Amino acid sequence: MASAREEILGRIRAVDRQATPAVPREYERVRRADDPVGLLAERVADYRATVHRAAARELPYRIAERLDGRGRIAVPPGVPWEWRVPGVSWLPDDPPLGVSDLEAADGVLSGCALAIAETGTIVLDAGHAQGRRVLTLLPDYHLCVVHADQVVVSVPEAVERLDPKGPLTFISGPSATSDIELDRVEGVHGPRTLEVLLVG
Amino acid sequence: MNGPRVALFPTCLTDTAFPETAKAMVRLLERLGCDVEFPLDQTCCGQMHFNTGYADHARPMARAFADVFDGYDHIVAPSGSCAGMVREIHPNLCDSSSAALRTYELSEFLVDVLGVVDVGAHFPHRVTYHPTCHSLRMLGVGDKPLRLLRAVSGLELIPLPQAEQCCGFGGTFALKNAETSTAMLADKMRCVQDTGAQVVTAGDNSCLMQIGGGLSRLRAGVRPVHLAEILASTQEEPWVATP
Amino acid sequence: MGRNPVTWLGSPAFPDAARRALDDTQLRGNLRKATTTIRGKRESVVSELDDWEELRRAGESIKDDVLTNLDTYLERLEAAVTERGGVVHWARDADEANRIVLDLARQEGADGVVKVKSMATAEIGLNEALADGGVDAIETDLAEVIVQLGNDRPSHILVPAIHRNRAEIKEIFAQMPEPPDSDDPRALAEAARKYLRRKFLSSKVAISGANFGVAETGSIVVVESEGNGRMCLTLPETLITVMGIEKVLPRWQDLEVFLQLLPRSSTAERMNPYTSIWSGVTPGDGPQKFHLVLLDNGRTSTLADEVGRQALRCIRCSACLNVCPVYERTGGQAYGSVYPGPIGAILAPQLAGDLHDEQAASLPYASSLCGACYEVCPVRINIPEVLTHLRAEVVEAKGKRTPEAMAMSAAAWVFGDRRRYEAAQRAGSLTRFLARDGTLSSLPWPGSKWTDTRDAPVVPKESFRSWWRRNRG
Known part of the structure; x- marks a missing residue:
């Protein structure tokens, strides 16, 4: 008896299929925006996430301001030392924090791989200053730092820049659902509060 | 006459049940300088058969259509649905389908081929317009019927809420899924009645038969009138309600 | 081979089921409100993109390429996933897929699994099969929780509980250990959060579907909103993904098209809250065991139908349901399948593969052929064309004596x-x-x-x- 694999592939090969023409990619791969960072801020805010703008030199003050009184904040490895401002109870993920530690954390601070202005999306690739996926999932509050040079305008620009190997997470606003009467409500399982610090 | 030679394709439904619409087309097209002919050998385009799953029966009808209308410059129908069947489906059913490419729904023919929007019509009534699904989505007539209606003197055009929703006719759907068809019709009638119009018009007598049949059952006091009859109506020769 | 569970055993033919649904005033009201809301939103986010038509054409063409070279891309996907530490399984039908998943869950010693909403696993009746095998499958998508706790059936591809309003949901959630104190959607979402939190943290095995699987890179994509997907894809030690074979995409680049088409067509957002992409196993991050089950279950026979195969382009966005005048009035359960609405009317009978079955044969007629579905379909499935094509097959199956x-x-x-x-x-x-x-x-x-x-x-x-x-x- 043929294996399921051989049988399925055999059924496919038995079908008379015509060659298809090349994929027409006439859509806009790169889109222009006068102010990509401004567009990102506007679109992220549309999802009811909070957006703050900061100059590079004032970033530590801004981080301190956002985290003031927030309690224990998880941080992935690779976060620049100047982000780890004093006065915050930091939980570094090095060695890796247990699930119960993360459940007990009050928030998480991370960077990102890039951000997509047009859709108001932040992409994490588990790389520098982002860490394991679970870090930005369990705590109920997520503060994400985005630098202006990480902002692209369109989805195709983002897909091109990303490395398919690493686990990727696209985040567009806080966790939400439209499951009740197709009406959007923020805050289900993921962080219910997303704050974005736009630098530069 | 030396105007465009137009073959009338009134469709079997209009030929049989709504002759006033076809007569109105004759008056209208002749007024606009067309040389109108009616090839008597035509019967049905085969849409009902094709859409119900009887493509094998529709095939000879498509072939007959191509033969009957061979040689005419333009073929014009008071139906987006039947014109759509001929133009979009006939080429898949039979090879000799050059007639298909020359087949137009009335508003398309007037606006695109004759290049007229103001056809000199007069129709002093409150009217709402239902865009039929096949004229809208199969043929893409867009706002042509509305542009024609806006140019009719004396006509007060009232926008129809949720205009692009299907009336629930759908050919044999109206019988096979009669209850769902009726539920769709109920909403369409509510929208028509909300306009306060005296007349509901459309480019298809099939859909008007559904909407009008429902309104008549309710004694709603709104009359279905085909677009051709409104456009044919003039001050000298006004539209008259048939009993 | 058993009966294909894609259509529900014992469901009446569409006209009869529709008649009952039309009398349900609550259902009618809920559906009218929900579909009207989402239609308006979709139109506005779609009109933001000047190149929407070009994106649709690209989406159509990529999917046609997939269907033409399906064998090549599946083998490529298998190789890429395997190379990155995943294990690939093939399932000819529902029974085979269910058995594979059950065996894997048992191997891990799990008596319960958490699930991300997935059409493929709903299609094959996986939850029932797991239950028969002593494994408790817990749905974690809010709408699926509503359906599961309500002992109900789904009625929409994206929002399986679209037929329920907030008051009904509060009633259903009353059985939770910490029931909601109001029918405010926020309170209902909060109750679901509490109810599921421990289950996420304690489950060893998660089961998901896949929106896309990229052959070139072995990347699997799950698009979601609530974060229940991220929980399932991140916390358990073992992840089992069941993916219809037509969900494969040739190239990484192709995601740039579908990550634009899908969210705008389904939830009418510029982007859904969360999209997770992984390939195989990442040491130290997420599940350390990954299984991919490639599911046929009627897809290859659908592929063999020259006109009908375009249904396999479907990306399960449900835009066609939301604009369908028939669906809006009858709701999804009348279609007797996890795939309702216009796409269901062409997909369910083809996957089921038996037009002698009266219920399946009634589905292609559940349409007035108004064409609104084709107009919004992000991959340009000509649904009216397939409907009339299937009607002809139904007529042939019934014979000349009716x-x-x-x-x-x-x-x-x-x-x-x-x-x-x-x-x-x-x-x-x-x-x-x-x-x-x-x-x-x-x-x-x-x-x-x-x-x-x-x-x-x-x-x-x-x-x-x-x-x-x-x-x-």
């Missing part, structure tokens, strides 16, 4: 000749004697199907052609 087939033959015979047609016109005009005061309000069967709710036109004595002959002939 009353309808005989009536259609008779009508075709009449239309086949001008003189027969004219004789029929004259006969038809005799119905005018049934009219009273110019109104024809009662016809014998099957005309009664019409006149039960609407008046019929009174056929005049003189047809247009008689008039023409008299005046112009």
Whole structure:
């Protein structure tokens, strides 16, 4: 008896299929925006996430301001030392924090791989200053730092820049659902509060 | 006459049940300088058969259509649905389908081929317009019927809420899924009645038969009138309600 | 091979199921509100993109490429996933897929699994099969929780509980250990959060579907909103993904098209809150065991149908449901399948593969052919074309002896000749004697199907052609 694999592939090969023409990619791969960072801020805010703008030199003050009184904040490895401002109870993920530690954390601070202005999306690739996926999932509050040079305008620009190997997470606003009467409500399982610090 | 030679394709439904619409087309097209002919050998385009799953029966009808209308410059129908069947489906059913490419729904023919929007019509009534699904989505007539209606003197055009929703006719759907068809019709009638119009018009007598049949059952006091009859109506020769 | 569970055993044919649904005033109200809301939102986010039509054409074309070279891309996906530490399984049908998943869950010693909403696993009846094998499958998508706790069936691809309103949901959630204290959607979402939190943290095995699987890189994509997907894809030690074979995409680049088409068409957002992409196993991050089950279950036989195969382009966005005038009134359960609405009417009967089945055969007729579905479909599936194509197959399956087939033959015979047609016109005009005061309000069967709710036109004595002959002939 043929294996399921051989049988399925055999059924496919038995079908008379015509060659298809090349994929027409006439859509806009790169889109222009006068102010990509401004567009990102506007679109992220549309999802009811909070957006703050900061100059590079004032970033530590801004981080301190956002985290003031927030309690224990998880941080992935690779976060620049100047982000780890004093006065915050930091939980570094090095060695890796247990699930119960993360459940007990009050928030998480991370960077990102890039951000997509047009859709108001932040992409994490588990790389520098982002860490394991679970870090930005369990705590109920997520503060994400985005630098202006990480902002692209369109989805195709983002897909091109990303490395398919690493686990990727696209985040567009806080966790939400439209499951009740197709009406959007923020805050289900993921962080219910997303704050974005736009630098530069 | 030396105007465009137009073959009338009134469709079997209009030929049989709504002759006033076809007569109105004759008056209208002749007024606009067309040389109108009616090839008597035509019967049905085969849409009902094709859409119900009887493509094998529709095939000879498509072939007959191509033969009957061979040689005419333009073929014009008071139906987006039947014109759509001929133009979009006939080429898949039979090879000799050059007639298909020359087949137009009335508003398309007037606006695109004759290049007229103001056809000199007069129709002093409150009217709402239902865009039929096949004229809208199969043929893409867009706002042509509305542009024609806006140019009719004396006509007060009232926008129809949720205009692009299907009336629930759908050919044999109206019988096979009669209850769902009726539920769709109920909403369409509510929208028509909300306009306060005296007349509901459309480019298809099939859909008007559904909407009008429902309104008549309710004694709603709104009359279905085909677009051709409104456009044919003039001050000298006004539209008259048939009993 | 058992019966394909894509259509529900014992469901009545569509007209009968629809009749019952139409009488449910709560359902009608819930659906009208929900579909009207989402339609408006979709239109506005779609109109933001000037290149929407170009994106649709690209989406259509990529999917056609997939269907043409499906064997190549599946082998490529298998190789890429395996190289990155995943294990690939193949399942010919629902039974085989269910058995694979159950065996894997047992191997991990799990008596319960958490699930991300997945059409493929709903299609094969995985939850029931796991339950029969002693494994408790817990749905974690809010709408699926509503359906599961309500002992209900889904009625929408994206929002399986669209037929429920907030008050009904509060009732259903009353059985939770910490029930919601109000029917405010925020409170309902909060109750679900609490209910599921421990289950996420304690489950060893998660089961997901896949929106896309990229052959080139072995990347699997899950698109979601609530974060339940991220929980399932991140926390358990073992992840089992069941993916229909048509969900493969050739290239990484192709995601740039679908990550634009899908969210705008489904939840009518510029982007859904969360999209997770992984490939195989990442040491130290997420599940350390990954299984991918590639599911046929009627897809290869659908592929064999030249016209019908376009249904396999579907990316399960449900835009066609939201604009369908039939769906809006009957809801999804009337279709008797996890795939309702216009796409369900062409997909379910093809996957089920038996048009002798009365229920499946009724689905292609559950449409007025208005074409609204085709207009919004992000991968340009010509649903009306497939509907009429399947109707022809239904007619063939039923044979020539049905009353309808005989009536259609008779009508075709009449239309086949001008003189027969004219004789029929004259006969038809005799119905005018049934009219009273110019109104024809009662016809014998099957005309009664019409006149039960609407008046019929009174056929005049003189047809247009008689008039023409008299005046112009």
